[in-house]
Amino acid sequence: MASYPNTMKRIIPFLIILGLTVSTTQAQRLAETDDELDKKVLAISLSGPQMAILEMKRDLNLSEEQLKQVELLHQERYQLMTEAELRQEDPIELQRTYREIQIQLDKVMAGILNDKQLKQFLELEGRQHVNMLTGKEEE
Known part of the structure; x- marks a missing residue:
């Protein structure tokens, strides 16, 4: 049972890093999509x-x-x-x-x-x- 807390100490930082990596990747994908949309909207000059x-x-x-x-x-x-x-x-x-x-x-x-x-x-x-x-x- 003594190894259980040590294992958790190693797993928790790994899970945090994994979560941040996944969310960062998703955010980068959204930015690319938004950039393309922004370019289209800005290309149109309407009153x-x-x-x-x-x-x-x-x-x-x-x-x-x-x-x-x-x-x-x-x-x-x-x-x-x-x-x-x-x-x-x-x-x-x-x-x-x-x-x-x-x-x-x-x-x-x-x-x-x-x-x-x-x-x-x-x-x-x-x-x-x-x-x-x-x-x-x-x-």
């Missing part, structure tokens, strides 16, 4: 409106005509939001202005998209419960 348009085109299956209209609408939206940020100092008023811009966008989008696309658009925006006719959210 906020462009990224939103790409996502909408893919997820909503927009026609070419719809895509043109949505692109113009989103450019206008981001311009209005930028102007509002410059004019509004009060955060509450800025949020109200953002909300008004969003309501206007929703009403125009309702005229561009079909019902299925509109529903998907609102889900993408995280606003599934918006009533397009009144501009008020359903309770």
